[in-house]
Amino acid sequence: MARISRRSALFTLAAPLLTAPARAGGRPAQQDEVRVRIGDSIGSQPSIAVPDCLPLTPDGATQEASRTIARVLWDDLDFEREFRLIPRDVYRTIPAARSLVDLPFDRWREIGADGVMSCTVEASGENRLDLTARLFDVRTGGSAFGVLYSGSTRNVRLLAHQLADEIHRNQRGLDGVARTRLAFVSDRDSESVFGLVENRPVKEIYIADYDGANPRRVTVTRSLNTNPAWSPDGRSIAYTSWLSGFPDVLVSYLFEGRLAKPIEGDSRRQNFLPAFSPDGRRVAFNSNRENNSDIYVANVDGTGLQRLTNHPAIDTSPTWSPNSQQIAFTSDRTGAPQIYVIGADGTGLRRLTYESYCDRPTWSPPPFNEIAYSSRTGPGHDVKVLDLATNEVRQLTFGLGSNESPAYAPNGRHIAFMSTRNESKQIYTIGRDGRGLRRVTSVGNNEMPSWSR
Amino acid sequence: MHDRGHGSRLVGVAALVAAACLQAACADNPPPELPEPVVERTVIEDPPEIIASNPAPEPLAPPMPAVPALTPDEEIASRSLEELNRSLLLEPVFFVLDSAELDERGRQAVEANADMLARFPTWAVTIEGHCYERGTPEYNLALGERRAVAARRYLVELGLDAGRVRTVSYGKEFPFDPGHDETAWAANRRAHFVITEK
Known part of the structure; x- marks a missing residue:
């Protein structure tokens, strides 16, 4: 009885939000959806503050989570650059909220915040905690967004990531990438290759959160493994492995510990650089099976093998268009390597780049229609982006070290790549507009990123 | 008289409910003074553990001792x-x-x-x-x-x-x-x- 009346009370109280002085979100609000949007106008960059969460229980895990969640959320929101994140030291003197809803709004207004996050963390059982989060409109004191998460204390970063993604969707109509992961190649465990030539460092496949946290090792081969490529469902990674003594396409199923060799290469039919089609049905790769480097396509289980290119030059490094109908690749048929595109049925070959040396094309996901690649610009390479609609080229990096192997984030707004700008090989991310460079890895050498969908 | 008593009992129940709510700090049921969005609890499960794809290979057998040779x-x-x-x-x-x-x-x-x-x-x-x-x-x-x-x-x-x-x-x-x-x-x-x- 009390429960029912409580629900109806909430329903009634939600109604005033409809008349709150707030703007609609990025897409038309559905009938049953109430959208309060922080900031003055669409397209502006609202200022947001993310103070530490309020711990409601005194245990260490809760205290720690209160700080971690706020910091990770700050970074996640800053990453997409949809909000202007007010630096945390600016509000060190503002008193903490006394409860989820009791905030000193005047103080937040004084430092120019349009919105302020208010979060509480509370232990809720064996290694569990509740995170309650609200985004308040500083001007009106109204709540623009709220969630209650129940999660594990083992990875509180995930709660912050989910919160960031939901805030971006709710407030900006944007698919954030805070819960995505990067796969990459690393020698961080300093093992040596098992074989007849000594002192060769192993390179194995690793994955980490998009911000580099939570690194996990995927392969244990005592061998060379390169160029991981996520499957669209995020459950497997294809890569080139020398595990059998020759390069072949291997697929690791992350949550089963299973290893597949769908293309079934041998020493005379070697296979390199697999790329899943975005529809998840096929894999494109490079093979020397006809005594020449050409692009082939097969179903994910290895059946239906088709040769896509047939030219005595090197054709390699395939990448699929978002609709799985075209493949861009590298070819040195005119001398130096350049980027070409061909239909997945083998028709419609077209040259895309006219530079000194281009490689590793990576087709953007929608809504952008562009291809990132590495281009030799001097002693090293830089990451460039070719807009397929206008044929205009944007350069994202500028000659600091070598910048190679670009890979798009699933929302198309960011590119991960390898750079030697700090001597060792490390993974960095940068906005597709060339802004917002971040270093992701630091242990050992890390290269050849692939960004999960 | 009887009616008034019934009315004040209702107020008492409402106060009890509110107090119980404050005491339990039920986050999915905020105090009714402020307009708040309806929030449903979302349980966030940890992603499954990553399992390495294959065990490390066996080490090579130790090299055979060299035998003195004539040529x-x-x-x-x-x-x-x-x-x-x-x-x-x-x-x-x-x-x-x-x-x-x-x-x-x-x-x-x-x-x-x-x-x-x-x-x-x-x-x-x-x-x-x-x-x-x-x-x-x-x-x-x-x-x-x-x-x-x-x-x-x-x-x-x-x-x-x-x-x-x-x-x-x-x-x-x-x-x-x-x-x-x-x-x-x-x-x-x-x-x-x-x-x-x-």
Whole structure:
């Protein structure tokens, strides 16, 4: 009885939000959806503050989570650059909220915040905690967004990531990438290759959160493994492995510990650089099976093998268009390597780049229609982006070290790549507009990123 | 009188409910004074654990002890594969920038290796193709492949049984010289011969 009346009370109280002085979100609000949007106008960059969460229980895990969640959320929101994140030291003197809803709004207004996050963390059982989060409109004191998460204390970063993604969707109509992961190649465990030539460092496949946290090792081969490529469902990674003594396409199923060799290469039919089609049905790769480097396509289980290119030059490094109908690749048929595109049925070959040396094309996901690649610009390479609609080229990096192997984030707004700008090989991310460079890895050498969908 | 009593009891129940709510700090049921969005509890499960795809391979058996030999060829034949490869009995072939063409020096190296393989007809070799760091890792896999194939092709032209020689490209992944200058780059553009069977 009390429960029912409580629900109806909430329903009634939600109604005033409809008349709150707030703007609609990025897409038309559905009938049953109430959208309060922080900031003055669409397209502006609202200022947001993310103070530490309020711990409601005194245990260490809760205290720690209160700080971690706020910091990770700050970074996640800053990453997409949809909000202007007010630096945390600016509000060190503002008193903490006394409860989820009791905030000193005047103080937040004084430092120019349009919105302020208010979060509480509370232990809720064996290694569990509740995170309650609200985004308040500083001007009106109204709540623009709220969630209650129940999660594990083992990875509180995930709660912050989910919160960031939901805030971006709710407030900006944007698919954030805070819960995505990067796969990459690393020698961080300093093992040596098992074989007849000594002192060769192993390179194995690793994955980490998009911000580099939570690194996990995927392969244990005592061998060379390169160029991981996520499957669209995020459950497997294809890569080139020398595990059998020759390069072949291997697929690791992350949550089963299973290893597949769908293309079934041998020493005379070697296979390199697999790329899943975005529809998840096929894999494109490079093979020397006809005594020449050409692009082939097969179903994910290895059946239906088709040769896509047939030219005595090197054709390699395939990448699929978002609709799985075209493949861009590298070819040195005119001398130096350049980027070409061909239909997945083998028709419609077209040259895309006219530079000194281009490689590793990576087709953007929608809504952008562009291809990132590495281009030799001097002693090293830089990451460039070719807009397929206008044929205009944007350069994202500028000659600091070598910048190679670009890979798009699933929302198309960011590119991960390898750079030697700090001597060792490390993974960095940068906005597709060339802004917002971040270093992701630091242990050992890390290269050849692939960004999960 | 009776009606009033009933009314105040209702108020009491409402206050109790509110107090219980405050006490429990029920976050999904905020105090009714402020307009709040309806919030439903979302349970966030940890993603499944990542399981490594395959166990580490067994280590090689310890090398056989060397046996004293009478002739140089017998002495060479007695060496382990590791020792043979460490002593570089087969010469590497070096290449110029972005090229997989054998030059005069490269052909001489392959010819010397062909002679050595004729002396030891049981040997099988793998020719590794390597590239320098200034190329991109993806294209270098194919370029290294082409270098290894060029060396193998000439070896077979010289009469070596094609079944005794395999090729494998390592791109720029295993540089022989870790430096970043012309000397290192030249050393790393190579086809490297590894004896795999004896």
